[in-house]
Amino acid sequence: MNQPAELDLPVEGGILxxxxxGGGPRxxxxxHGITGSGMSFRAMAxxxxxxxxxxxxxxxxxxGSADTPGPYGLDRHAMDLCRLxxxxxxxxxxxxxxxxxxxxxALRAAALRPALFDRLLLVxxxxxxxxxxxxxxxxxxxxxxxxxLARLGRTYDTDAAYVDFFRAHPALGxxxxxxxxxxxxxxxxxxxxxxxxxxxxxxxxxDGRDLLTSADLFAAGLTGLGVPALLxxxxxxxxxxxxxxxxxxxxxxxTGGPVNLPAELVEGSNHYTILLGTAARTVAERFVAxxx
Numbered sequence: 029m030n031q032p033a034e035l036d037l038p039v040e041g042g043i044l045x046x047x048x049x050g051g052g053p054r055x056x057x058x059x060h061g062i063t064g065s066g067m068s069f070r071a072m073a074x075x076x077x078x079x080x081x082x083x084x085x086x087x088x089x090x091x092g093s094a095d096t097p098g099p100y101g102l103d104r105h106a107m108d109l110c111r112l113x114x115x116x117x118x119x120x121x122x123x124x125x126x127x128x129x130x131x132x133x134a135l136r137a138a139a140l141r142p143a144l145f146d147r148l149l150l151v152x153x154x155x156x157x158x159x160x161x162x163x164x165x166x167x168x169x170x171x172x173x174x175x176x177l178a179r180l181g182r183t184y185d186t187d188a189a190y191v192d193f194f195r196a197h198p199a200l201g202x203x204x205x206x207x208x209x210x211x212x213x214x215x216x217x218x219x220x221x222x223x224x225x226x227x228x229x230x231x232x233x234x235d236g237r238d239l240l241t242s243a244d245l246f247a248a249g250l251t252g253l254g255v256p257a258l259l260x261x262x263x264x265x266x267x268x269x270x271x272x273x274x275x276x277x278x279x280x281x282x283t284g285g286p287v288n289l290p291a292e293l294v295e296g297s298n299h300y301t302i303l304l305g306t307a308a309r310t311v312a313e314r315f316v317a318x319x320x
Contacts (some may be wrong), residue, residue, distance in 0.1 A: 032070070034092065037085075037115065039108045045092025046112065049073030049082040056082040056315070057113055059105065059130030059137075061153075062235055063176045063227050065091035067214040068127060069307035071207040074145050077316065083116055085109075087133070089231025091215065097099050100234040102129075102242060105199040106136035108112040115139070117296045120245035121146040124255075125315055127303050128153040132239055135249045148319040150259045150289075151311060152273050154250070155282050156243035169192040174267060180229040183222040190216045190223055199268030199298045209303050250287050259283060259291040261312060264298035269298070 032047035047066040050073060058069045066084030073082040086093040087105050098104070113122045124145045126134030131153030138148045159168065170177060175197050184190040194212045195201045218224040260280075261274045285289035292314065297307040 032066075032073075032084075033258060035083075036180065037091075037112060039096070039111050040104075042088075042095075042096040044085045044088070044096060044112070046083050046085045049084065050076060050078070050080050051106075052055075052077070052079035052081050054080045055116050056080055057109060057116065057122050057124050058082055058084040059109060059124075059126035059133045060084065060087065060090070061128030061130055062232055062239075063090070063173065063180070064128070064130075065211070065215055065226070066093070067211045068303050070210060071304055072312045072315070075309045075312035078082055080316075087130075087231075089228040089235075093219075094226045098231070098234070100231045101238045102133055102136050102235065102245075103140075105133040105235070106140055108142055109133060109137040110141045113141070117144065123147050123309075123315065123319060124148075125149040126153065127151040128299065129235060131238060132242075132246060136244060138255055138257075139245075139249035139252060145255050147315075148253070148255050149315045149318055150257065150258040151312070152260065152262050152302050154246065154259060155274050155278050156246045158243045159240045162289060163238045163240075165240050166233060167208060168240060169233060172266065172267055173232075173236070176266070176297065177229070180225050180227055180232065183218065183224045184216075185221055185223070187213060187216050187223055187256060190225075197268075199264070199266060199300045200304070202268070203301050203305050204300075205305065207308070208300075212306060244250050250282055250289060253288050256318055256320070257289050259289055260294050260302065260314060261291060261305075262294055262297040262299050262302045266299045268298045268300075 035046045036043045069084040131150040
């Protein structure tokens with residue numbers, strides 16, 4: 029499953045580049061994070077049984093879908109997932125997962141069209157992130173995304189220089205491996221001497237603002253879950269240190285009581301290595317087991 033097939037599949041108003049890992053009849057659909065790509069699921073896909081195929085789209089404004097027109101926003105991405113699930117599932121439900129922003133997108137898709145899915149695995153995302161009224165949302169994005177957002181406005185002389193930027197990231201560099209490097213190299217584009225990320229900053233900011241102002245929608249999605257679901261979360265955050273992406277108090281609130289969402293802390297992982305490190309095996313195993 030190391031070398032995915034690249035497919036261009038139709039969605040409303042255009043096409044999405046979709047990476048297919050594996051060739052089995054059981055279909056999984058995976059949504060990536062806010063500045064990521066479908067290649068972030070390479071390690072997880074490698075640990076799925078042979079009977080699985082994992083389809084990981086590059087969401088609008090990212091990767092091979094960078095030129096797919098907007099509007100952006102979580103509902104648009106969720107409807108794209110629903111379209112792909114309908115077309116790929118052949119009339120039956122598919123397994124669904126998402127990481128970071130992709131977890132929120134997957135949760136929204138499952139709320140909009142629950143009959144299309146037979147399970148939902150949320151990976152370090154999906155819980156409401158309440159933001160006080162009047163908050164400068166772009167400032168919040170600048171602070172929380174840090175290096176992930178800073179790279180979008182820069183150019184690099186060579187691909188190696190772009191890779192070196194990621195090697196210096198505190199959540200990635202100490203855990204560097206072939207999956208991380210493949211993920212990084214998949215993201216680079218542009219002419220010689222002016223290499224850059226494929227990700228469109230306008231898409232990131234639009235989606236980030238949408239995510240920060242949609243806590244009520246995510247809360248409704250969690251309380252109305254209609255499919256077996258599980259949250260996997262990392263003890264360390266976007267910079268490879270505390271606090272985590274999902275605070276313990278939020279996990280406790282949303283994974284107990286009336287919400288049918290169990291949770292598991294994936295020890296030894298951060299927000300990125302939960303998918304791009306050795307923890308990817310755990311993610312794949314829990315995903316398969318979730319369907320019973």
